[in-house]
Amino acid sequence: AQKITQTQPGMFVQEKEAVTLDCTYDTSDPSYGLFWYKQPSSGEMIFLIYQGSYDQQNATEGRYSLNFQKARKSANLVISASQLGDSAMYFCAAEGSWGKFQFGAGTQVVVTP
């Protein structure tokens, strides 16, 4: 079983600034995948970024980067140059058995002008 912890229920960030969303995980699986999803108010789940446990480098996808610290079991998401459209709920998730995800509690991000 896996457990995902997101300790920040909500964050305000000013437009064009960077923001870091915390995520720690607990798993006994030797190999695992960590994901970040964005959920705007419409409810859809938008895939942002993926980090494999054996990946040597931190994942990056455009303005999103993942600060993966395996020894600390953390996988923080960094959003650079925040935009108003980044306002949403952000979920960290771990993939267990094939396709089965365990989600953290989420962090509500509000980007202000």
Next chain:
Amino acid sequence: GAVVSQHPSRVICKSGTSVKIECRSLDFQATTMFWYRQFPKQSLMLMATSNEGSKATYEQGVEKDKFLINHASLTLSTLTVTSAHPEDSSFYICSASKGQVGTEAFFGQGTRLTVV
């Protein structure tokens, strides 16, 4: 990217009636799909794993007779909320994976169920 379509997006039903939600993988075959439930401002909680051609696997605390899951084909899974009550009102969302480790799960648009 792969698309998962969920229908309906919103439904309002009377207490005591049943509601069926469909989840379709449009451009890939999904032998396994997943159903989640999400209360307002909370996380997604896995309800069950839908297996094509066999019985669904339910998470602890989820009533299988309340939430009927059918996965009759490689592209369609349905969730039926039987004898719905106001406490069943929630956001239900399905997902499917292409089956490769480390690949993203593709989510449907979600269904907002309101039981009155």
